[in-house]
Amino acid sequence: MVFGVLIGAAEMLSPGSYTNVEYTWLHLAPAPGPFPNGLSLVAGTLVDPISALMLLVVTIVGFAVMLYSIEYMHHDSGLPRYYSELSLFLAAMSGLVISDNLLEFFIFWELVGVCSYFLIGFYYDKPSAASAAKEAFIVTRVGDVMFLLGIFIYFYHYALAGPIGSGGWAANGFVFTRGSQPFLASSVRGSSTLLTVAGIMILGGAAGKSAQFPLHVWLPDAMEGPTTVSALIHAATMVAAGVYLLAVASLFLGFTSFDLLLIVAIGGFTAFFAATMAVVHPDIKRVIAYSTISQLGYMVLAIGAGFAMLGLFHLFTHAFFKALLFLAAGSVIHAIGTQDLFKMGGLRKTMRLTAAAFAIGGLALAGIPPFAGFWSKDDILAAVYSDLGSHPAYWPFFLLAYAAVFLTAYYIFRAWFLAFSGEKPRDPTLPEAHEAPWVMRIPMIILSALAVGGGLLIFWPSFDSLLLYGNGVGGIPPVYGSTEIVLSSVSVLLAGGGILLAWRLWGNGRVFVLAETAAAQSLRRLLLNRYYFKVGYDWIGLNGVYTVARAADFFDRYVIDGTVHGFERTFALLSDRLRRIQSGFVSDYASYVVAGLILVFVLLLLIAPYLVSAWGGI
């Protein structure tokens, strides 16, 4: 962890530097085909501004969560398993962010995926946790397959391209190389169908990992894992890997214009779509999970609009305040043993620090200055707005993302008011709440400090230079003019309005009962059932995939196995017959020998004339 922070700090002090160490583990000689100059596969590390940024996030949040887990998990019997899986995850995540080529990236990508699977299913004796783990694994697998296809297309297509060395990209191990601009020169963009497909594949991989629409269904269910895992993996780091992938792809490979529009569309739509589902949910962790999906949507939106570094900046701040929210929620769950917001209430009095931490996280999430979320989110909105002139097609998605600001502030403060305000818990049977022990408080304090001050880091020139990525390939943040200030003010007002509405409806122990009109209730049901996506996917799984699987099973069992077993039975029958000649009577064997001898003599006599002529006579 210390090491990671040191690397991050060193990168900050030498702006735009680019350190690459690699080791070739497989080299294929030149051969005709798609790789005429040979093919190298390398394992290497690359430290550049974006990986330095990610290293800071991974190590700081990882440290906080490890510390917090000491207390949060201490009563659990699977503790060795928990820590070993968490350590494996941290190692894989660190490896992922410093990978220097897509193949190595993919290996670590799968490793973090399997760690996520393990940890979601940590309480494997609970059926809901086991099925959530499976769901997460299968849904991200859809994305992973697309990602791998995307890698193949890029490798194939760019085998001879690239600004480094001789022989092209393939011969140099597909290492990420930064030239004056991405591989995909702007003249090619939008013209190649193959590259558009590759971009869509990469986007699919990122959407699976970062739970973007339509592969978003697994993340809320992933909350079945321990809260610490949700904080580290499903809020701060692993789900951000998808965003990181998009950023890496846009910085090193480049996307076609159609892909960019698609990325913007998915990001903007997801930001709004996930926020609507968070509005009604009664489970404190799931509310935060929907919020994660929504915030990841902002990052994707920023990358699609060409501001990769702003997306990563939001990733950076979001990691801290979202991990903080989860740790605060974990503290509540630790104290009273329920996740149901409608059973909580009045916790402000007994858990002062947790309440304050959750409030800080909420303010940062809502985007109230000077908390961290304000700087990054408003940078994104302002940047996308500045791009609208050249890309009018981005308008609806910008508006959706803008509207989501209001929802964000509303749902997170609804959770806060439900849990912490009021006089006493709504469910009187809950145990007496108590403040978390110090081991859990310290990580919350660290993350609170970062949630307050993380955004202010942009005023520190060394950090700001990270965001510029040397020469501004990752998009130059807009200069704040009067338009941007109005935009920001409006978004702050929207957020404030959201908080106010939450207070009006839920503050001071109030309970807002939705009108019994059919329209309102059906909307609520639609949101609670998550737009029926899960039902739909289950249907596809059962009727589509299961039917195909049954057909394949039939084919395997009766056609392939039938052939194999047919051979087997034939030979078994034959050998059973043959076995009977081994009678054990010595004279039987002797007669076989004699019969064989006679056979040899007869054959010799028959072929003798030919042999004689072949040897040229005796």
Added chain:
Amino acid sequence: MTSLAEIGFVALSSALLAIGLFGILTRRNFILLLIAIEIAMNAAILNFIYFAAFSSGTAGLTGQAIAVVVIGFAATEVAVGLGIVLALNRVKGTINVARATELKL
């Protein structure tokens, strides 16, 4: 040139071989079996002897030397065979080979 004597000798050794093989295939008594094997083997030795007698030079000496060596081998073979007979008699109480059929599936 093939002389009548040569044909006679070869016919004699062939007859001995046939007698030996017949004994091997039909006898159940282990000792008789060994005697039949000896007869068949003597047919081979006899072949060496008279082909050596009809040859000249080193070829003739070679045939006789081989005949002497094979007689020695036959003696050792009989010694081993009789040992097996004794062992078989101890285990089975009989020297009838038709009763020793353990080596089968």
